[in-house]
Amino acid sequence: MSQKNCYILGIESSCDDTAAAVINNGVILSNVVATQKIHEEYGGVVPELASRAHQQNIVPVVYQALRKANIDKKELSAIAFTSGPGLMGSLLVGTSFSKSLALGLNIPLLDVNHMQAHILAHFIKADGQTAPNFPFLAMTISGGHTQIVLVKDYFEMEVIGETIDDAVGEAFDKAGKILGLPYPGGPLVDKYAQSGNPKRFKFTKPKVSPLDFSFSGLKTAVLYFIEREVNNNPNFIAENLEDICASIQYTIVDYLMDxxxxxxxxxxxKEIAIGGGVSANSGIRNALVNAEAKYGWKTHIPKFEFCTDNAAMIAIVGELKYKNGLFASNNVVANARMKI
Structure with missing residues (x-):
């Protein structure tokens, strides 16, 4: 099959978003995401509910992706899917569906590492997005991961720094919860931070080895700070919400930049790329733009639709694997704790 007619279907189901996308020669033809709202009332993702919702969503999401791409399933060249890391129940839905579809269509199967996909999303051909040159440094920042990765080639990556406890996205969401914001709190902390004074309240940055991260102490510091101030003034949060959010965000972003x-x-x-849900945060995006001018870095910031969990990033990795003949067997299994 010619490269021009090479269509890869990407399927993502690692957490609570069911997504499907179709790619052709680096260009995304469709990128459909079904977000599960049911978790909001629980203040976090409930794994059992997530896997059930994936079962309901996966067929209509794939149908929409094929329809928007204006192709028939029989025109597909291969199926790419997230095999890990993630929630096991969620991964199993995507894995089982993808294996069945590939078998039914008699086309190759391509297993994709979710965290590699966040990094390789930069290679999607899209307006305003340029691919980094090898080697480059990638910082993956999400609700489940915080890593610095040395990327030597598409599939040659080395984690050189990572969190020793919690992920940065969890720190943002926990801060939002402490402030009484609805789940997920991270995007709301970012929203209020944009109107606040980032130097109003000071939080100590955790001290660990030079390339590693720690966020558990920062979460505790925010909790104790809020409890103390609310004891003195019950209206403290309402009266200072924007400055509190700005100060928390400033501390986290400054820590990431360090x-x-x-x-x-x-x-x-000096070539830097970011990926993962927290790369949509305005504070880290602005800090990277400023670093480009201040330190002479070349920075790569993904388009918003490629930051949070999506199938476009799975599709681009699938396409790269397809072109390199890196196919999976039908015995491939999901791995919730897969390393990069």
């Missing part, structure tokens, strides 16, 4: 600066110093690599 680690990136350490990584650049250690490796000598």
């Amino acid at each position: 680690k990136l600066k350490n990584a650049v110093k250690q490796t000598g690599i």
